[in-house]
Amino acid sequence: MCKTDHERGHPMPSYTWSDVRKHVTKDDTWIVIDGLVYDVTKWKYKHPGGQKMLFNQAGQDCTVGCLSVWVSVCVSVCVCVCIGCLYVWVSTELMKDFRELRSTVEKMGLFRASPWFFGFVMFHILAFEFGGWFVVYYFGTSWLALLVAALLLATAQAQAGWAQHDYGHHSVFNNSKINKVIHIFLLNFFKGVSSAWWNYRHYLHHAKPNTIRKDPDIRLELFFLTGKVLPVEFGKKKKGFMPYAHQHQYWFLVLPPLLLPLYFTYEVPYFLWSRKNYVEMFWMASFFVRYVVMFQPFLGIGGALAFYLFVRFIESHWFVWTTQMNHIPMDVDYDEDLDWVTSQLKATCNVEQSLFNDWFTGHLNFQIEHHLFPTMPRNNLHKAAPLVKSLCEKHGVNYTCKTLFGAMKDIVG
Template identity: 25%
Template sequence: MASSVAVGTTEPTLFTRQQLEKINQDVKDGVPGARKYIIVDNKLYDVTDFVDDHPGGADVLLTHVGKDASDVFHAMHPVSAYELLANCYAGDLESAPVAKENMSSSAAFAQEMRELRDKLTDEGYFKASNLFYVYKVLSTLVLCGVSLGLIYKWGHSTLGVVVSAVILGVFWQQCGWLAHDFGHHQCFETRQLNDILVVFLGNFCQGFSLSWWKNKHNTHHASTNVSGHDPDIDTAPVLLWDEYASANYYGSLSDEPGMISRFLAESVLPYQTRYYFFVLGFARISWAIQSLLHSFQEGAINKSAKLNFYERACLIAHWALFTYCTIAWIDNITNMILFFVISQATTGYALAIVFALNHNGMPVISQEKAETMEFFEIQVVTGRDVVLGPLGDWFMGGLNYQIEHHVFPNMPRHNLKKVKPMVQSLCKKYGIHYHNTTFIKGTFEVLQALDIAQQLSLKLSKKAF
């Protein structure tokens, strides 16, 4: 069926819903030559040959093959992406109009969210404040200067080394939030300018690869808390967050698992709440290693040799500068080790605690269930907003407005607080659960989710062995 459809003709091809269903089934069945399509604004786009060249990564595009990707496309792409999309145009999809009175609450909510997005666009809420971001970048770099100044002058003092390491850890965390903002194209309309700042703040300052982050983070936004799609909840065998992850992990063990796999399954995962906070301290160094491996094994996300060179050069420069400052300015090996451990652990905790509050402990959705839900509903029900003051906003980089960030990912962080009441109002109108809590309560919710998963893990381990 797919091969009989003309692509690139002067007259638009009209696909029926039955045709699309047959094409999608061929893709699922692995039929040779089956084409991959996505739907955007009731038009079909053939992305079969574009998947590997997708600037946002192949994984995120594959999660929406055969589906209506309109909302996620509009939420995640700059204006320049529409030209790339047009190159894949295959034809129109027959409309399936639904009267507003017959819409589900999820569909009606999505429609009003689209209208709100258009309204906020017209009113300038998606325009970044240059003054705000100049201040954020400069004030963040000051943290680095203070940290390096301390070890340069007091590298012989254990107290000076400890204070410098903590400040450096906070600097890396704040670089992460800024790189996140630029990575979502919140600041400049031109993709290249945003990417330059991401490479500088992410690769050079922080040691995290732009390509590694985008490949992972874009998929997270497109399929938030969807089991089997969202990489942020796929943390086995270190942590299991939900019943799907527990069942999948224990189900994947062979009849005769290796010694390490069996040890983890029997003696580690069923007790994960006991080591959760300990593990967070290793998050920064783990992500840094993943970044290096991704950059030197996979290359740039957009296959650009130029970006690939800059990314690798900045990652090498990051570690070269860190090593030089550690060896040249700290006078004994004990303090060198202390500086490394404390700086890495500070960032690990400062990043991971925030990330956990964003979505962990919130509903995890099966892929089948996700197909029956609208994009905006998924973003709201899987997110957690955290009520904080100005200092908390700074520490969490605006990600305490997680729900607003997920429904409007390219909105500058300084406007998220302003639109929060509007989003809450629509959620209340359509009965969509909006979760608003405190830092402490949210952390306990995270621990409770880990506890539920570990209890299931204990039962599964007894059955398996």
């Protein structure tokens, strides 16, 4: 038996890892946080990251994962579903050092956002958006004017994509409601996507990056096979219908140009409609109304929508290359139940810091630090990088950093 729990007032039963790992189905889900065992079978439906996120952690120690992704909510609510503790719970030296590192960066104030930085980010997004409209208004609809306008608008949309990422991770304001409102404004109204859809996909990605069947961002097997495991599996079972041996060639014609203007245009409305999320559907529709109002006087309704697709086509290249260069070239495998630090480092890599790289990638060039500390404001990630690198060197964990061109080249490789 565990020693007395002060909140329960009576001894708690103890379990072995063998006991915990028997409860890994959707109808019977246990997880471990800080050596305590939680039955989240019913509560997982209320989890802010979605039930699938917790189910992906079933039978595992998700202490630091929970700490990094919604731990405050998870622990406070999970008290009511704590059923006991592990008979033996040992934290590795790596995880002990990581906890100390997290405490250090908190004391350094790296989880406090700069209002000046995020104020400038928002201002320059709106400036690019206005600039795109103004070019068409002032110079007309010649091919050159439309091209310049499209580049400005695509820049605004790409930078808004990086900005919404900050609010989606609740790394700007301490008040989660304010973060959520601005997140919906940027994604639904400004970009015509969906906050709920993004949350669903992105939290799953962070909990199990590059994990087959658990990370939606690598569910590409309809067209592409990533990593070293899936190609062998598909080859042996003769699965799939694409000429995967040539995927490095047709990549340029499929994912970068078509992900945003084609696939996401279908997936996002389907996601909202299937969940009857009519509020977000309304705000998403308001984006298209806004776009037509902005450009209908110059291009007509059909022309405005065609212009929108062209802007998305440009942005899609920017988005795909930037987001995939940190993950696709790294290890892609089934869930090996690794500790938090090792699992994140195997699936992520950094890109060298420069003023341009930071701006162009929305500071996602510090993907390692972002995955280890998802709620850290992005302008502070570079300050945590030397400490994380020292931790990795101490424990022999690979810390990969590439040039911007090299990281993009490795996608094709």
